[in-house]
Amino acid sequence: MASKKAPAKKTPVKKAVVKKAAVKKTPAKKAVVKKQAAVKFKGKPKDQAIEVARRLAIGYPEVICELDHRNAYELISATILSAQCTDVRVNMVTPALFARFPDPWSLASADPSEVETLIRSTGFYQSKAKNLMGMAQNLIERFGGEVPSELSDLVTLPGVGRKTGNVVRSVVFDLPGLPVDTHVGRLSRRLGLTKLEDPVKVELQLNDYLPPAEWGSFSLRLILHGRRVCDARKPQCMICELADICPSAGVPVTAPTTKRSPRKS
Secondary structure: OOOOOOOOOOOOOOOOOOOOOOOOOOOOOOOOOOOOOOOOOOOOHHHHHHHHHHHHHHHOOOOOOOOOOOOHHHHHHHHHHOOOOOHHHHHHHHHHHHHHOOOHHHHHOOOHHHHHHHHHHHOOHHHHHHHHHHHHHHHHHHHOOOOOOOHHHHOOOOOOOHHHHHHHHHHOOOOOOOOOOHHHHHHHHHOOOOOOOOHHHHHHHHHHHOOHHHHHHHHHHHHHHHHHOEOOOOEOHHHOOOHHHOOOOOOOOOOOOOOOOOOOO
16 A cells, blocks of 8 residues: 655745845934124115114114203203213112202202212212202303203303213204213214214214214114113124124124213213
């Protein structure tokens, strides 16, 4: 009897193993945010000044003098006190000063020591008291107790220079006047409007760039911008509406950007 052959064992077919090529994961690159370099204004300084004035008028539509006052006498007194002192400090002192000496006549006949006591916290109180009383006496003797509006008259008063005179002219009398304080001088140099340091020379140069009717408002807006955005040591270029035309935007501040003005301002 024929023997049955054992069925042949089927060798399982090995499936070809297809190896997937390892895909290297490239770490996602973080977006690099580069600070936009300031674009130097290609026009002349006058063109730059006009553009700066235009933008400041949009950013600061309300022109504000931050020295509290009700009349020309109070403003000229407050401005004399503001030399080497902040407006905030002056505004803390003047209410008591004006309550005690509300006009030139009362101030001219005051006891110097009493005036010095009232203004002591503004610094240089002895010379400031002398200037205040001298200013009041001059107003009585030469101008009938009224603050004059002409710059040539204002600068003859004790403690009053072109800056103070231009403040009074532009703020109280609405006459052309461009006060150059430390903020105006500092920002004018940062913005490429001038290279000059002397406040009078800066004033005259800026006067050539803008119509007389805009002098006062331009100065006040520069002051506001200097206090709120363009700080002397830590300018906030990232939020500044002038950064794209400012040659100093993003440049580290390594030295003082202005010189102190003389005490008669």
